[in-house]
Amino acid sequence: MGLNYNDHYHRLLLKQVPDGALTALDVGCGAGRFARLLAGRGLDVEGVDADAGVIEAARAAGGGPRYRRADVREWQLPDAHYDVISCIASLHHMPFDTVLTLRRALAPGGVLAVLGLYPIKTAADFAWAAPASSLLKAERLLRGRHAAPSVRVPIVWPPPLTYAETRAEAARLLPGATLRRLLFWRYLLIYREERGRGFDAA
Numbered sequence: 088m089g090l091n092y093n094d095h096y097h098r099l100l101l102k103q104v105p106d107g108a109l110t111a112l113d114v115g116c117g118a119g120r121f122a123r124l125l126a127g128r129g130l131d132v133e134g135v136d137a138d139a140g141v142i143e144a145a146r147a148a149g150g151g152p153r154y155r156r157a158d159v160r161e162w163q164l165p166d167a168h169y170d171v172i173s174c175i176a177s178l179h180h181m182p183f184d185t186v187l188t189l190r191r192a193l194a195p196g197g198v199l200a201v202l203g204l205y206p207i208k209t210a211a212d213f214a215w216a217a218p219a220s221s222l223l224k225a226e227r228l229l230r231g232r233h234a235a236p237s238v239r240v241p242i243v244w245p246p247p248l249t250y251a252e253t254r255a256e257a258a259r260l261l262p263g264a265t266l267r268r269l270l271f272w273r274y275l276l277i278y279r280e281e282r283g284r285g286f287d288a289a
Contacts, residue, residue, distance in 0.1 A: 092271045093176045096202050097121055099269075100173060103200040103277055104128065108170035114159050114189065115177020119145030119152060125173070126151030135159050136177075160185055164192040174201045176273070179246035183256045186278075190261060193280040199261070201276035202269075205253060206245035215268055250274060 101124060104111075108130055113122040116134030118141050126132045132152035136142050142156040155162070160181060172189050178201055189199055207216050248256065250268065257264045257276055264278040 093202060093273075094120060095271065096175075096269065096273070096275070097124055099275065100175070100200050100202060101125075101128070103198050104130075104171050105196060105198050105279075108197075110169045110194070111171045111173065112164070112169045112189075112192065113152070114172060114174040115180065116145060116152075116154065117141045117175075119148055119150065119154065121173060121175055122152040122154075123148065123150035125171070130171070135162065160188060164188060166191055167194050168192055170194050170197045172197070172199045174199070174203075176202055176204055178203050179248070183248060183253070184260060186257075186260055190278065190280065193278075195280060195282040197280045199264075199276075199278040199280075201274075201278075203253065203274050203276060204246045204272055205248065205250040205274060207272060208249055209251075211268075212250065212272075215270065216272060 097120070100121065104125070111125045111130045111132045113125065113132060113134045116122045116136045119134050122132050122134040122145065127150075134145055134152045134154045135157050136145070136154070137156065137158045139156055142154050145152070145154045169192050172193060174189065178185065186199065186201070193199060205212070207213060253274065253276070254266050257266050261278040263281070264276060266274055266276050268274055
């Protein structure tokens with residue numbers, strides 16, 4: 088089993104939870120690691136994933152969240168309900184405009200936090216990839232046999248959108264969103280649904 092490098096960013100993602108948040112949705116929740124961290128903060132958490140195996144593992148682990156096996160694009164999410172929606176290494180499994188579905192489900196003042204992946208194509212991509220490769224090798228040596236077991240999930244690689252394309256789509260569909268590169272071929276996309284701003288898919 089490979090190591091799960093998304094866990095490296097759990098602390099960063101938890102920092103995006105807005106003050107006073109009560110409800111959360113973890114999209115592509117996998118075995119529920121991040122959903123359990125949100126529940127540990129006192130949030131009412133729902134986790135959704137289309138893969139039956141990981142949902143079974145998440146339910147077996149317990150820890151507070153409720154889990155549903157579903158495609159978030161087909162599940163009727165409640166409008167303006169969630170104070171935080173997390174999407175960890177799962178958006179590239181779906182059309183990017185799925186963010187409109189997630190945005191519609193955000194409560195006023197709510198935050199959409201996406202940890203996404205992009206393919207290595209440009210000089211800037213390769214520059215960011217170089218130190219990450221060294222860190223991955225070092226982490227494997229340090230963790231060795233003590234690495235936590237992971238659950239196999241379907242692999243989509245390379246992600247369909249480049250970093251530049253992701254930035255353009257985010258600007259079009261999530262006005263005011265911020266996007267920045269992270270190590271391990273990932274980016275952090277943050278969108279805050281301002282209070283009083285009407286939803287406009289255009």
